[in-house]
Amino acid sequence: MSSTASVTLRLLDKADKEILKLPRTVKGALYDFQHKFKANPNATGLQLKQLKGDSRLWSARVNDEYRALLLRLADNDWLIVSVKHRKEVYENLDRLAYGINQITGGIEYVDLQVVEESVLRRSAPPQAVPAPVPEARPAQPEPLFARFSDEQLKDLGVAEPLVPVVRTLTTEDQLLGLVEYAPQLTGEILLSLFDGKSYEDVLEQVTAPVAAPEPVDTEDFQAAVERPATMVTTTDDALRDVLQEEDFGRWKVFLHPTQSRLVERDYSGPARVGGGPGTGKTIVALHRVKHLVEQLPPGHTKPVLLTTYNKNLAADLRARLLDLGGEQLLSRVDISHVDQLALRVVREAEPGNAKQTIDDNQALREWRAMLDELGETSWDAEFLHDEWTQVILGQAVASRADYFRARRAGRGRNITRQERAGIWQLAEKFTQRLDRLGRQTWAQVAERAARLEMHREQRIQAVERQRAENGGLDNIHLQDGSAAWLRYRYRHIVVDEAQDLRPGHWKLLRAMAAHDRNDIFLVGDTHQRIYNNQVTLGSLGINIRGRSAKLTLSYRTTRQILGSAFGLLSGEPFDDLDGSQETLAGYRSVLSGTRPLLRGCADWEAECEAVAELVSGWRDIPSEQIAVCVPTNAMAQQVAVALHHAGVRAVEIGPEGPRGDEGVHIGTMFRFKGLEYQRMIIAGVAEGLVPRTEVIRLKDTDALRHRRELQRARSLLFVAATRSRDTLAILWHGTPSRFLEPLLTAEAHASS
Numbered sequence: 001m002s003s004t005a006s007v008t009l010r011l012l013d014k015a016d017k018e019i020l021k022l023p024r025t026v027k028g029a030l031y032d033f034q035h036k037f038k039a040n041p042n043a044t045g046l047q048l049k050q051l052k053g054d055s056r057l058w059s060a061r062v063n064d065e066y067r068a069l070l071l072r073l074a075d076n077d078w079l080i081v082s083v084k085h086r087k088e089v090y091e092n093l094d095r096l097a098y099g100i101n102q103i104t105g106g107i108e109y110v111d112l113q114v115v116e117e118s119v120l121r122r123s124a125p126p127q128a129v130p131a132p133v134p135e136a137r138p139a140q141p142e143p144l145f146a147r148f149s150d151e152q153l154k155d156l157g158v159a160e161p162l163v164p165v166v167r168t169l170t171t172e173d174q175l176l177g178l179v180e181y182a183p184q185l186t187g188e189i190l191l192s193l194f195d196g197k198s199y200e201d202v203l204e205q206v207t208a209p210v211a212a213p214e215p216v217d218t219e220d221f222q223a224a225v226e227r228p229a230t231m232v233t234t235t236d237d238a239l240r241d242v243l244q245e246e247d248f249g250r251w252k253v254f255l256h257p258t259q260s261r262l263v264e265r266d267y268s269g270p271a272r273v274g275g276g277p278g279t280g281k282t283i284v285a286l287h288r289v290k291h292l293v294e295q296l297p298p299g300h301t302k303p304v305l306l307t308t309y310n311k312n313l314a315a316d317l318r319a320r321l322l323d324l325g326g327e328q329l330l331s332r333v334d335i336s337h338v339d340q341l342a343l344r345v346v347r348e349a350e351p352g353n354a355k356q357t358i359d360d361n362q363a364l365r366e367w368r369a370m371l372d373e374l375g376e377t378s379w380d381a382e383f384l385h386d387e388w389t390q391v392i393l394g395q396a397v398a399s400r401a402d403y404f405r406a407r408r409a410g411r412g413r414n415i416t417r418q419e420r421a422g423i424w425q426l427a428e429k430f431t432q433r434l435d436r437l438g439r440q441t442w443a444q445v446a447e448r449a450a451r452l453e454m455h456r457e458q459r460i461q462a463v464e465r466q467r468a469e470n471g472g473l474d475n476i477h478l479q480d481g482s483a484a485w486l487r488y489r490y491r492h493i494v495v496d497e498a499q500d501l502r503p504g505h506w507k508l509l510r511a512m513a514a515h516d517r518n519d520i521f522l523v524g525d526t527h528q529r530i531y532n533n534q535v536t537l538g539s540l541g542i543n544i545r546g547r548s549a550k551l552t553l554s555y556r557t558t559r560q561i562l563g564s565a566f567g568l569l570s571g572e573p574f575d576d577l578d579g580s581q582e583t584l585a586g587y588r589s590v591l592s593g594t595r596p597l598l599r600g601c602a603d604w605e606a607e608c609e610a611v612a613e614l615v616s617g618w619r620d621i622p623s624e625q626i627a628v629c630v631p632t633n634a635m636a637q638q639v640a641v642a643l644h645h646a647g648v649r650a651v652e653i654g655p656e657g658p659r660g661d662e663g664v665h666i667g668t669m670f671r672f673k674g675l676e677y678q679r680m681i682i683a684g685v686a687e688g689l690v691p692r693t694e695v696i697r698l699k700d701t702d703a704l705r706h707r708r709e710l711q712r713a714r715s716l717l718f719v720a721a722t723r724s725r726d727t728l729a730i731l732w733h734g735t736p737s738r739f740l741e742p743l744l745t746a747e748a749h750a751s752s
């Protein structure tokens, strides 16, 4: 082994957890160790030696007390699998099991002794057993996985050395003990089986997405380390992060095999990643941006666009991308929320446009004022605003005649030709009114920007055609000289929270990048759609057919919270952004906690007191890790007062994020999109509030709109319920929301 050849040193997933628990001085020593090791593994101070009887496992000295255990993958390629006290390294070597998983082809390592101790720690202490009655056999608890054969477990991908331990498990606690130290996939499989999934479902939903596409050679460690199924740090920087930062952000370093496949894939066109809340869609979007930037030729431009629904989310993306790749990565990426992007395009084309842009609530107020002035009562403001935004603006309907022909799919009640004429007239009046007031809506901006950008694209394409006809030469006579300098604005576009973008946004984005490989990558979850922007991407020129995938493992919420959130959706159908259906099949978590608390109160005042009491009992965590979510702004203020009386600091979340640094976050459900808390209370989950009375009333007047608005209210509650990491409490007064019915039934069932 030459000391000058470059040495690769990596860290295996889960070894980081062990390292985080080490005393600070040992972590420091490990940091020095990795430098020395990479400079020369054979330096005498490192005492590198092969463990007896084993060809690949080696130990090296970190400091007087601690040793690193390393797998030698190739001559100069080493993988840290564990860091242990020296006394624990050399005895009973059979317990150190490593190998290549025969299903995924990923490298796995387990210390069987650590796993067994963790399982035993969670066993109930022995009970004082009465003297056995002769002949009667003591009742043996049924092993948890008795209904599955060893072969089945291995076929699913359970790490082979762990199968005998799996056989001994009889309680959920023991299972959780094993999951803590088992390889990731083993934990996912066992918990899915334990939660009641069939062998076939686990095979399809958990195993198949991470199975190696080719036959696995279980001796070829170099091939194995390159597979996504081997979760390792890949760069020196990542290893340094793990060693230096207390809370190093595993998301930056250890991607799930399903995540890394999506990040690195070469797509022949637009691609979409779906998946339930907390499955790491945003994380995948961020890593995808980094991956795309790494493939770019050197330069100083920003050919990658990262965009999302609103300003807060865009600010959050910027902070996380900086964390992931530093200023160098940021310097190649334009991060902008999609409305800002649209406004930029409009302002660029119309520098004199000084209109004030208003949101949907302001627009609704304007509609109401206009209808009042006109004494018009045939239509309500919400209906007209939706019709104008979605049908007239959404389909770029330019004339009354076009509107007579326009498709109104998904818009609810049928309207006659005469009614269309009336609506058209009102829409025209409304547009003129906004013009007069010097205002425009965001939907108008998006449509205008889309049209401008599509026009720009046509000019670019015309130049490209001419260039092609001219044999690729540039010195051509162009009809429009300025167009020769036009380029597509971006080479790659990455979109987060895709479910909430409007048709105008999609047309705008489509026109901003050439139809090419890896042009558009979007992530989103239609179960979390909280604005009324349903689209079919194919009809907007974004063809994702055959390039659509799904993430299913939640990294955020516990199995218990996830189960309740599932209950809230109660089998309702959701779309996949492209005219077909999307399900949450396979959505799961390996985190465990307590069951969500469901509590009815006598009235709103009692509910506020209950909120204050719960929050007061949570002084063990920083208050910013706690949130209270309610249906209306007025309720948010009342909760703030109740918390204040209880001596708890609180801040309300406004459109720009939390107003202030310290305190429990309080806000309406809309504000919680994309956020994450340790503990969360959702209060006011009662009929009439969730869903609102106005929505319930629509049942008799407009059945389709009623259904759509119900879906939206349900999604809003679903988003709120899935923001919490460990603890969730749902409160109400009066009649509990209809959406809680499945949860209340399950609870009654569990306690009977």
Ligand SMILES: Nc1ncnc2c1ncn2[C@@H]1O[C@H](COP(=O)(O)OP(=O)(O)OP(=O)(O)O)[C@@H](O)[C@H]1O
Residues within 6 Å of the ligand: 249, 250, 251, 252, 254, 255, 256, 259, 275, 276, 277, 278, 279, 280, 281, 282, 283, 284, 525, 528, 554, 555, 556, 674, 675, 676, 722
């Ligand atoms: N591979 C990973 N390793 C560790 N943590 C991860 C990983 N992937 C995601 N996470 C964490 O899981 C949480 C949820 O991730 P993220 O916000 O990307 O999910 P999401 O699918 O976009 O959620 P939502 O749809 O609810 O907005 C974050 O705290 C993130 O850091």
